[in-house]
Amino acid sequence: MSLKFPRVALVGKYIDLPTDGMAESTRALMLDIGALIQEQGCEVILAERTAHALQLTQFSTLDVSGIGTECDLAVVVGGDGTMLGIGRHLARYGTPLIGINQGRLGFITDIPLDGYRDALPAMLQGDYEEDHRSLMHGKVVRDGACVFEAFAMNDVVVNRGAAASMVELRVEVNGHFVANHRADGIIVATPTGSTAYALSAGGPLLHPLVPAWALVPIAPHTLSNRPIVVADPVEIAIEIVGGRDASASFDMQSLASLHHGDRILVRRSDFRARFLHPRGWSYFDTLRAKLHWNEGGV
Template sequence: MSLQFHRVALVGKYQDSASSAVPDSTREIIAEIAGFLTAQGCQVVLAERTAHSTGLDQYPALDVATIGNECDLAVVVGGDGTMLGIGRQLARYGTPLIGINQGRLGFITDIPLEGYHETLSAMLGGAFEEDHRSLMHGKVMREGECVFEAFAMNDVVVNRGAVASMVELRVEVNGHFVANHRADGIIVATPTGSTAYALSAGGPLLHPLVPAWALVPIAPHTLSNRPIVVADPVEIAIEIVSGKDASASFDMQSLASLHHGDRIVVRRSEFRVRFLHPTGWSYFDTLRKKLHWNEGGV
């Protein structure tokens, strides 16, 4: 095998609390995969938070910027949430990512943990499909000033407060008024995010090659307020017209207590996330498996 990736970063799930270690099973999985990569001839490093959570100190621990600048590949072990977190951060460096699924659904971490050895070995040798995913750059503007900004690979969500009634949201696309939505909120989803919250809210599935966003109202007061797909070069602005305790979430990175008049502005980022999949990978195979299509029917 001719090794295509020499310095490989391993990124795993970690606890939100800095003082909490990951379960022994997760530590063992990370250690086993690190040993496998080393046996393949790779120089293995760990993401700092993964090293801290697992206590595996025999490998160099690097921050995200150093991984982006110095590593040829990142292997992500966990669920889609783990991949979203590191994917947003590494997009600016163009670092390719391979996902080993330790979670449940796994739309973007698509190599099963069981028996990953053969698949990963082939991919390290160059047998893979490359898949680029769009990234959103969102801001919260208040009286002309940016008070919060973040990247999102899945979605930007504006939600009503936990105990409040619905909110009213003014939606604009490229400065053109679309509608005032009275609803529990609204989702701006990428094709990657179209299989997440937006799907649960009744939004469409978007193929990753489609350069578009889905605008999906959450429980709208008027049933004619339907999801709409717009081209992703546009700028989307969502203004808080009325309602209490609304919040904005960018792939779960949140700003609570939005004010009336706040504008959530979403644009396409200049960066894209690079996923590598096994040879023969198909988006439709993933949909059939994860959404259980063709099961129970004739």
């Protein structure tokens, strides 16, 4: 029988770990997962930066673009930040992703660390649930020219500087004026990002199948400036009207210093991330477990 995923990339945290017990345990974990994947008849390719960080030489290596063009699947070991980082790059290639949670919350790396031996074999043989997550394409326009752009899977955030007072932001949707917000900033969140920064700022939870974004003001001066949900085919424009040291971030990874008059434009990307989950996976089960719903009561 032909393999569902002949070549499987194994991706771990991209940080350099100290040579101590943590590094050794992480190295042993990656070797064990790699061996398990090989037992299913798949070839294992290790991400170059992971191999360098953990000093692993047991597998062939590829950079991220090589993984996208040459691998059939990526198994990501880490937290949601690790998944976001690799997911943004691999979405353009349509490479499916499996997440093993080595972090804390794990909304999108949903296989628990003590459960990968049970979950992976069946998934590698094609027994899984699949869901797709939209990405955003954001850019900063200054004097009519694009000076910065990036993709985001979670959110695009415009906020004030650390030592500055609130900023004033003009928000438009498809060219229609919505409001001027005086606040610490504003978040444009995808359904994936609705469980991240937007949630802590009082935004709604969006199911991954909902084609929508949440616009969530951060500590608004006027309490009637509430979060709003808009359909994701629109273009959102956020203009810096007032305030100092404002910046824009894309999944908290890419930063851009902003000037008065700068416009941050956000639209739906042409790319979507493909997440694979164990058979029987439910988004609501994930919410219930991670947000501790129903604890202490019936």
